[in-house]
Amino acid sequence: MDSETNNSRLPRRTVLQWFAAAAAAGEASALQGFAQSAAPATTGYGTDPNMAKIYNPGDVWPLTFSKAEKNAAVALADVILPADDLGPAASTVRVPDYLDEWISAPYPKQQKDREAVLPGLKWIDEESNSRFQKSFADLSLTEQQTICDDLCREKQPDPEWRKAAAFFHSFSTICIGAYFGTPEGWKAIGYVGNTPSGIFTGPPQEVLDELGLEQTVKD
Amino acid sequence: MPTISISEAREEYDVAIVGSGAGGGQMAYTLTLAGIKCVMLEAGRSYDPVKETPMFQTKNQAPLGGSSTPDKDFGFWDATIDGGWDVPNEPYTQASDKKEEQFKWWRARMMGGRTNHWGRISLRNGPYDFKPKSRDGLGFDWPISYRDVEDYYTKVEQLIGVYGSNEGMENTPDSPAGVLQPPPKGRVGDLMTQKAGSKVGVPVVPIHRAVLTRPLDADTIPAKLHPKNKKAQKIVADSMRKRAACFWATDCGRGCSIGANYQSTTVHLPPALATGNLDIIPNAHAREVTMGENGKAKGVLFIDKTTGKEERVNAKAVVLAASSGETVRILLNSKSKQFADGLANRSGLVGKYIMDTVGSNLRGQIPALENVSPHNDDGAGGSHFYSPWWLYGEQKAGKMDFARGYHIEIGGTRKMPGGNSPVPGNYLKGLYGTKLKEEARRYYGSFIGLACRGEMIPNENSYADLDPEVKDKWGIPVMRWHWKWSDHELNMATHAQKTFTEMIEAMGGTVQGKPNMRGKDTILQGGEIIHEVGGALMGDDREKSVCNEWNQTWDVDNLFLCDASPFASNADKNPTLTIMALAWRCADHIIEEAGKGNL
Ligand SMILES: Cc1cc2nc3c(=O)[nH]c(=O)nc-3n(C[C@H](O)[C@H](O)[C@H](O)COP(=O)(O)OP(=O)(O)OC[C@H]3O[C@@H](n4cnc5c(N)ncnc54)[C@H](O)[C@@H]3O)c2cc1C
Ligand code: SF4
Numbered sequence: 078m079d080s081e082t083n084n085s086r087l088p089r090r091t092v093l094q095w096f097a098a099a100a101a102a103g104e105a106s107a108l109q110g111f112a113q114s115a116a117p118a119t120t121g122y123g124t125d126p127n128m129a130k131i132y133n134p135g136d137v138w139p140l141t142f143s144k145a146e147k148n149a150a151v152a153l154a155d156v157i158l159p160a161d162d163l164g165p166a167a168s169t170v171r172v173p174d175y176l177d178e179w180i181s182a183p184y185p186k187q188q189k190d191r192e193a194v195l196p197g198l199k200w201i202d203e204e205s206n207s208r209f210q211k212s213f214a215d216l217s218l219t220e221q222q223t224i225c226d227d228l229c230r231e232k233q234p235d236p237e238w239r240k241a242a243a244f245f246h247s248f249s250t251i252c253i254g255a256y257f258g259t260p261e262g263w264k265a266i267g268y269v270g271n272t273p274s275g276i277f278t279g280p281p282q283e284v285l286d287e288l289g290l291e292q293t294v295k296d
Numbered sequence: 297m298p299t300i301s302i303s304e305a306r307e308e309y310d311v312a313i314v315g316s317g318a319g320g321g322q323m324a325y326t327l328t329l330a331g332i333k334c335v336m337l338e339a340g341r342s343y344d345p346v347k348e349t350p351m352f353q354t355k356n357q358a359p360l361g362g363s364s365t366p367d368k369d370f371g372f373w374d375a376t377i378d379g380g381w382d383v384p385n386e387p388y389t390q391a392s393d394k395k396e397e398q399f400k401w402w403r404a405r406m407m408g409g410r411t412n413h414w415g416r417i418s419l420r421n422g423p424y425d426f427k428p429k430s431r432d433g434l435g436f437d438w439p440i441s442y443r444d445v446e447d448y449y450t451k452v453e454q455l456i457g458v459y460g461s462n463e464g465m466e467n468t469p470d471s472p473a474g475v476l477q478p479p480p481k482g483r484v485g486d487l488m489t490q491k492a493g494s495k496v497g498v499p500v501v502p503i504h505r506a507v508l509t510r511p512l513d514a515d516t517i518p519a520k521l522h523p524k525n526k527k528a529q530k531i532v533a534d535s536m537r538k539r540a541a542c543f544w545a546t547d548c549g550r551g552c553s554i555g556a557n558y559q560s561t562t563v564h565l566p567p568a569l570a571t572g573n574l575d576i577i578p579n580a581h582a583r584e585v586t587m588g589e590n591g592k593a594k595g596v597l598f599i600d601k602t603t604g605k606e607e608r609v610n611a612k613a614v615v616l617a618a619s620s621g622e623t624v625r626i627l628l629n630s631k632s633k634q635f636a637d638g639l640a641n642r643s644g645l646v647g648k649y650i651m652d653t654v655g656s657n658l659r660g661q662i663p664a665l666e667n668v669s670p671h672n673d674d675g676a677g678g679s680h681f682y683s684p685w686w687l688y689g690e691q692k693a694g695k696m697d698f699a700r701g702y703h704i705e706i707g708g709t710r711k712m713p714g715g716n717s718p719v720p721g722n723y724l725k726g727l728y729g730t731k732l733k734e735e736a737r738r739y740y741g742s743f744i745g746l747a748c749r750g751e752m753i754p755n756e757n758s759y760a761d762l763d764p765e766v767k768d769k770w771g772i773p774v775m776r777w778h779w780k781w782s783d784h785e786l787n788m789a790t791h792a793q794k795t796f797t798e799m800i801e802a803m804g805g806t807v808q809g810k811p812n813m814r815g816k817d818t819i820l821q822g823g824e825i826i827h828e829v830g831g832a833l834m835g836d837d838r839e840k841s842v843c844n845e846w847n848q849t850w851d852v853d854n855l856f857l858c859d860a861s862p863f864a865s866n867a868d869k870n871p872t873l874t875i876m877a878l879a880w881r882c883a884d885h886i887i888e889e890a891g892k893g894n895l
Contacts, residue, residue, distance in 0.1 A: 249728060
């Protein structure tokens, strides 16, 4: 059964309710009044943020990146998650803005990442300059990859490189969380969902066959 | 949600209810439909799930990808408001510096309490669970048996809507035919675990959850719930018609704007308000129960958080349902000449025998689940399958080193990604570029989490009292927690780890990290499962308990405790369905007494 026929069999009331649920998700400001404790920028969003709203980086606390940091972050994020058959480049789905939001957040976990990411971005430009006399963003992809390969080596005997490798790991973990949280990222990783449907048929027969499983909840 | 302020309150109500969660919601529902005038005090703000639930918001539309922060412990879109492990202005303390002797206290401060975001798992206690002491000599028997509660379980299931199947398993009661809604289909992780379970002797069956898999039958259920009360039938039918069936998307922990799952704010409070018999005062933090000269409760003293002033409501009976920890706190803070050690505390047992659920988790990586064809795995926004406890026989035969059971909750990982990495970091470390994306896609959804949720036996070392020094923002003494697991719980956790390892290996998978076979290292902290129960023990001897079988305190006969504080045991069955069943039963008792002119 395709979902269209299912949906058309739904009672009108149900469809209206779904519609209302979807509309509320898209409503940006009409419900602003609900949040009672609009959080001051330096203390996070508080325990009662407005949830009937869509947020953009910079909405709740000020961002940090300087021009140079932003350039390095864009370039590095795009090497880590480039445009390819699986999806667009990180920067086209605003991963760098998310990174900036992340390291600017006033919470302990994010503050810790900030301590790795800001010096790390500086380091990667310095490293690029000393190797190639250009900032990281101006390197060719091959040059950028040379540095990334060095950062990905399992053993890092040099303490400076150990630190840099730890930065690379934190940076890419934040990028991964950002990228796969976008609809483009869902496609890349294979998440399908967040769409209402009149019935849930469970995993498709092909998937059950692939796995040698049988659906045990019968109609 | 329509509310009033204290200036609009009546001179006197029939019943004052503290708390608007599962217990308070059920109490208000049953009493007001029977024509009893109630006022409800709720410490949190009002909340409208229809307008405020972030149904389809994606993770990238929240700050930090919606990941958890100290402000929102369970993530940005989680339905908890002004709550979490820490509540602003409302500290609590620990008697010990040792982590294993501490209790983590989760609270929500909002209309509907924790029911807005709970997991909706709704299991009946079985016959053994009301008489555990008779079975193994440990803990306490309840003064009631399964038969006393059975019909109330059925009523609650019919009202809130619970999906699941009847499996006829030991001490895992079936519901009467036609009561449960159809269970959802198994997801990949569920079916995989079920197959592995059958290899190692662990049954895996559909779980029971308070989610509508089809619309409630508003034409027939109301008459079953409220025979002979036409007005109630109509109100309840109208309310049921406003709830849609689940649309198989979105996370129930965010709440449900279409009313397809149970939360007090969509199921209990709307019909109660529709009777015209309920006034709700939000931002009203109850401080103590006020007493009359006659030894009866006469109302509640509370802080109006909007002004910081102390206010009072008067009522002929008082119901506390502020969550068991907070109910204990209110009793201990209600000191008077007659009750120098706290209200209804002549037994000295208020605050004693606090229980949580035994928690211990293990995750496996399952190669067979790598690169599975993408498909929609959202389902009913929470669990579909579980394992009810299956070793009653072995325990009875004395073959086990712990006395009570646990159930297993199954966590698939094909969920909406974002915020945190959808694949554990070590699988993607040292990768970048297309290779990184390919590996993320390969491993995404290939993990299965198994969680032990087990019974804790009440003990002398797990209790709460008032901190002698620390006070909250309004000068009210706060809770101080004391905690200790017994070997029964620690051994259970070890058993769970062994079982999970076998199950994961039976799936051809490998355990993530090292399974920890030492109970004390693998058991989660007290309170972490957020099944806080006990503190006002129910019993049949007034010297040895706080409440009688009607959730009525022995010492003050117009004072009722309708959250989990009267629980005499904490079966592995999650507590909320039982809280509601007992609250309905207690409400019927109040209605009957009121009919005799005894209010
Ligand atoms: C993440 C999570 C998942 C859960 N999953 C499940 C599950 O799957 N199954 C299950 O059975 N249980 C589950 N629970 C537990 C469940 O939420 C509780 O058992 C249930 O909500 C208890 O109902 P209650 O009425 O006692 O308390 P609550 O629902 O907490 O309501 C108490 C209310 O009282 C108010 N209050 C507190 N103090 C005062 C005061 N001094 N004055 C006035 N008002 C006050 C609070 O603000 C709150 O609104 C879960 C809990 C959490 C947090
Ligand atoms: S999964 Fe279903 S019940 Fe849960 S929130 Fe979504 S629509 Fe509501």
